[in-house]
Amino acid sequence: MFNDHSMLRYLTAGESHGEAIIGVLEGAPAQLPLTSDDINEHLARRWLGYGRGGRSKIENDKVHIYSGVRFGETLGSPISFRIDNGAYEKDKAGWPEKMAIEGDPPEDMETVTMPRPGHADLAGKQKYEHDDMRPVIDRSSARETAMRVACCSVARRLLNEFGIEVGSHVVRIGDVGFDAPEEWADRRNALIEKGSDGASALYETADQSATRMIDDEMTERCVEHIDQTKKDRDSLGGVYEVVVTGVPPGLGSYVHWDRRLDGQLVQAICSIQAQKAAEVGDGFRNAHRPGSQVHDPIEPREDGAQAYPRRTNHAGGTEGGTTTGMPLVVRGYMKPIPTLIKPLDSVDTATGEPEPTRYERSDITSVPAASTVAEATVAYTVANAFLRKYGGDSVPAIRRHIEADGHGSE
Numbered sequence: 001m002f003n004d005h006s007m008l009r010y011l012t013a014g015e016s017h018g019e020a021i022i023g024v025l026e027g028a029p030a031q032l033p034l035t036s037d038d039i040n041e042h043l044a045r046r047w048l049g050y051g052r053g054g055r056s057k058i059e060n061d062k063v064h065i066y067s068g069v070r071f072g073e074t075l076g077s078p079i080s081f082r083i084d085n086g087a088y089e090k091d092k093a094g095w096p097e098k099m100a101i102e103g104d105p106p107e108d109m110e111t112v113t114m115p116r117p118g119h120a121d122l123a124g125k126q127k128y129e130h131d132d133m134r135p136v137i138d139r140s141s142a143r144e145t146a147m148r149v150a151c152c153s154v155a156r157r158l159l160n161e162f163g164i165e166v167g168s169h170v171v172r173i174g175d176v177g178f179d180a181p182e183e184w185a186d187r188r189n190a191l192i193e194k195g196s197d198g199a200s201a202l203y204e205t206a207d208q209s210a211t212r213m214i215d216d217e218m219t220e221r222c223v224e225h226i227d228q229t230k231k232d233r234d235s236l237g238g239v240y241e242v243v244v245t246g247v248p249p250g251l252g253s254y255v256h257w258d259r260r261l262d263g264q265l266v267q268a269i270c271s272i273q274a275q276k277a278a279e280v281g282d283g284f285r286n287a288h289r290p291g292s293q294v295h296d297p298i299e300p301r302e303d304g305a306q307a308y309p310r311r312t313n314h315a316g317g318t319e320g321g322t323t324t325g326m327p328l329v330v331r332g333y334m335k336p337i338p339t340l341i342k343p344l345d346s347v348d349t350a351t352g353e354p355e356p357t358r359y360e361r362s363d364i365t366s367v368p369a370a371s372t373v374a375e376a377t378v379a380y381t382v383a384n385a386f387l388r389k390y391g392g393d394s395v396p397a398i399r400r401h402i403e404a405d406g407h408g409s410e
């Protein structure tokens with residue numbers, strides 16, 4: 001995932017039931033403290049959430065770093081990673097044979113010819129001309145997000161080094177949740193303004209909830225809703241919010257379309273499987289309101305402060321595609337999980353005949369997990385904008401650039 005303005009770039013490779021997923025991150029500055037634990041913490045958080053399926057019991061994601069780090073610090077060279085797929089051997093489904101890199105398929109191997117609505121199955125089969133949809137299922141799977149979280153955790157570690165924190169919480173799962181930002185904004189703001197942890201305090205609190213919500217009563221209602229949905233053999237989507245604190249003004253730009261940070265943030269969310277909409281600030285709600293209730297009044301700044309405070313933050317921390325110094329707020333909208341226990345109508349592409357879908361192990365909802373992946377992709381996006389403004393080959397060089405910028409001056 002990179003564009004013409006990326007300072008950091010990463011690639012992922014790997015199939016969901018292959019041996020492992022691989023990633024390479026290029027562009028991380030030297031002398032950034034980095035350990036496997038910095039990454040493993042967020043890999044574990046990706047498994048959070050009530051309503052997860054059987055795979056959560058098989059996987060124990062731990063990253064193996066192969067290069068780019070020495071004695072706990074980055075070297076400035078590409079950082080390469082591997083995360084093993086527990087399902088490859090633990091599943092007892094014969095994946096080593098079915099996903100073999102060389103040789104012929106096992107004689108008794110069933111090919112997948114029935115596309116599941118809502119998955120990449122049919123589109124991928126038609127695009128790559130596979131008779132067997134297994135390769136489509138395996139690469140379009142959100143298993144890939146484990147490696148994204150790994151690569152993007154380095155970006156998050158870099159932001160943390162400069163006091164920029166990223167967090168998230170879930171605001172809705174299916175029918176149960178908050179409707180309007182003002183219903184949760186005070187509680188969220190109290191968390192991110194408390195102490196020096198900024199938005200990290202938000203994720204730490206949300207992680208305590210079975211549904212990653214910052215409201216106990218809502219968590220309970222959501223758990224019941226998920227239980228009922230499972231009984232109904234159905235699935236759920238939802239809404240979550242990612243917040244970034246400590247962001248200096250001036251990241252991103254209005255001067256060219258692809259340098260607008262608001263546009264990049266929406267892409268960061270919608271690049272994740274099953275995320276079908278995103279809004280910056282109160283984007284959707286603002287469209288229904290008069291301007292006097294939307295645009296955030298500017299207040300005088302204190303001596304030495306970098307940003308002018310705003311009385312409200314309906315804009316979500318950007319104006320003109322550029323950060324204002326207020327927290328960045330981005331919300332993601334996830335569709336319901338497409339694999340249902342209840343069959344959906346489909347067609348067997350081998351025979352051309354109508355056929356109901358067959359159930360494969362799956363989550364009832366993955367909104368809490370998606371919110372942690374969204375933290376990662378947002379961190380990566382903000383880190384790129386940060387490096388574009390203050391970037392250097394090493395962490396000390398970046399510090400010098402920030403100091404030279406003379407915070408607070410016009």
Ligand SMILES: Cc1cc2nc3c(=O)[nH]c(=O)nc-3n(C[C@H](O)[C@H](O)[C@H](O)COP(=O)(O)O)c2cc1C
Pocket residue numbers: 053118119120140141142145272273274275335337338339361362363364366369370373
């Ligand atoms: C963290 C996460 C976990 C997911 N888990 C499942 C799952 O267990 N079962 C499923 O059918 N889809 C799951 N999905 C959604 C599918 O990966 C996605 O809908 C599918 O790849 C098609 O892509 P699209 O929805 O973007 O068109 C998950 C998505 C995310 C982000």
